[in-house]
Amino acid sequence: MRIDKFLKNSRLIKRRSIAKEACEQERIFINEKVAKPGSEVKVGDIIFIQFGNSSIKAKVLILSDHTNKELATSMYEIIE
Template identity: 55%
Template sequence: MRLDKFLKNARLIKRRTVAKEACDQSRVSVNGKIAKASTEVKVGDIVAITFGTRTTKVEITALAEHVTKDFAKEMYRVIE
């Protein structure tokens, strides 16, 4: 699954276009490497997103094309 689509489906970022812009501005990394929006992610990858001075790290636990609000929180696990 594409990184920008995962960020939107997991509801870490509200819109896919905003997720793409964050990737284009080098605010998102996968497994410690700056990632483009088209980067393919898989279960077990560590995604770090920088919002201003705050960085959120999550581990991908599930991938799904169509997600309900309740299942979105089960797609990732927040890492300290």
């Protein structure tokens, strides 16, 4: 699954266009490598997202094309 789509489906980032912009500004990393909007994400990957002064580190648990609000948080686990 593409990283921009995963971030939107998991609700880590609200919109896919914002996820795409974050990738283009090199604020998203997959396994410590800069992610492009089309970078593939797999179960077990570690995603690091940098927002201004804060950051989030999450481990991918499930890939799902369609999720509801309740299931979105089960797609990842926050680390640290």
